[in-house]
Amino acid sequence: MKTIMVHSIHRGEGKTKIAKELAGYTQMQGNQVLLADLDFITDPHSRALGLPSSPNLEDLLKDIAEEAKNNPYFAIHFSEDRLSKYLLTHNTGLKVLSSENAKYLADDEEIAQKIRTVVRNLKQLPYDMLIIDTDSSNRDYNQVILDEADHVLIVMDNFRYNVKDLILYLHKLQDMDYSTENFKIVLNKVPDPVQVTIEEIEKESGLPVIGIVPVLDKTYQPSADTENVYLNVADPNNVDFINAIKKILDVL
Numbered sequence: 001m002k003t004i005m006v007h008s009i010h011r012g013e014g015k016t017k018i019a020k021e022l023a024g025y026t027q028m029q030g031n032q033v034l035l036a037d038l039d040f041i042t043d044p045h046s047r048a049l050g051l052p053s054s055p056n057l058e059d060l061l062k063d064i065a066e067e068a069k070n071n072p073y074f075a076i077h078f079s080e081d082r083l084s085k086y087l088l089t090h091n092t093g094l095k096v097l098s099s100e101n102a103k104y105l106a107d108d109e110e111i112a113q114k115i116r117t118v119v120r121n122l123k124q125l126p127y128d129m130l131i132i133d134t135d136s137s138n139r140d141y142n143q144v145i146l147d148e149a150d151h152v153l154i155v156m157d158n159f160r161y162n163v164k165d166l167i168l169y170l171h172k173l174q175d176m177d178y179s180t181e182n183f184k185i186v187l188n189k190v191p192d193p194v195q196v197t198i199e200e201i202e203k204e205s206g207l208p209v210i211g212i213v214p215v216l217d218k219t220y221q222p223s224a225d226t227e228n229v230y231l232n233v234a235d236p237n238n239v240d241f242i243n244a245i246k247k248i249l250d251v252l
């Protein structure tokens with residue numbers, strides 16, 4: 001199983017959109033994919049994909065907390081059968097661990113260990129790919145996901161302040177002895193020509209830019225009532241968008 005973390009330095013860069021479309025596209029190509037929404041701060045995938053709001057991450061975390069009364073976190077193993085009870089199924093067959101807003105979890109002193117337990121258990125499942133959506137904070141619970149992921153995709157645009165913040169973020173991680181070797185940049189929207197060029201981004205950050213996802217044409221956006229179950233990659237009209245998603249997956 002290949003594990004891909006979708007992350008960003010700032011909010012609203014398009015993590016959820018890209019995570020969902022990468023997962024949906026891979027699933028539609030005949031693979032078994034699991035999309036885990038480990039963002040309990042913002043927009044739940046249950047809504048993004050028109051799935052019910054439960055079961056969800058919060059249920060799984062509660063059961064992990066129960067198990068942790070008798071076992072250390074590293075020894076908590078859920079069987080495939082048991083884990084599957086927390087997953088939802090999208091109409092493409094994509095499996096989703098959804099998440100509702102549960103901001104209080106960020107104050108849980110053991111949240112990082114719990115999230116690590118979630119990811120380690122998900123990684124045991126017999127899927128081809130695990131895609132993890134995150135929030136944009138630089139918190140301990142996101143750092144454990146960095147540890148567990150095979151690839152970390154940083155979703156951003158090419159604005160100067162964003163590139164600067166990326167470099168600061170990378171330095172901070174490197175100071176803490178995190179490897180950033182498996183980090184890759186995905187530009188969500190075609191680079192603004194007056195901002196930083198791709199060559200400059202790669203040189204300054206040391207990370208490869210592996211994809212440029214165009215902003216979707218409004219005419220091919222779902223209407224309000226179908227937005228829920230909609231995947232942009234499922235609409236053949238979105239030629240450039242689909243090609244961009246495909247190109248990213250080719251690198252991973």
Ligand SMILES: Nc1ncnc2c1ncn2[C@@H]1O[C@H](COP(=O)(O)OP(=O)(O)OP(=O)(O)O)[C@@H](O)[C@H]1O
Nearest residue numbers: 011012013014015016017018042136213214215216
């Ligand atoms: N390539 C794109 N084309 C059109 N709309 C997009 C694109 N990328 C993102 N959006 C829209 O921009 C908004 C923010 O995107 P999204 O929710 O994916 O960001 P995020 O990084 O997950 O945000 P948060 O940090 O709050 O979790 C959404 O309404 C999304 O539909």
Ligand SMILES: [Mg+2]
Nearest residue numbers: 015016042043
């Ligand atoms: Mg999001």
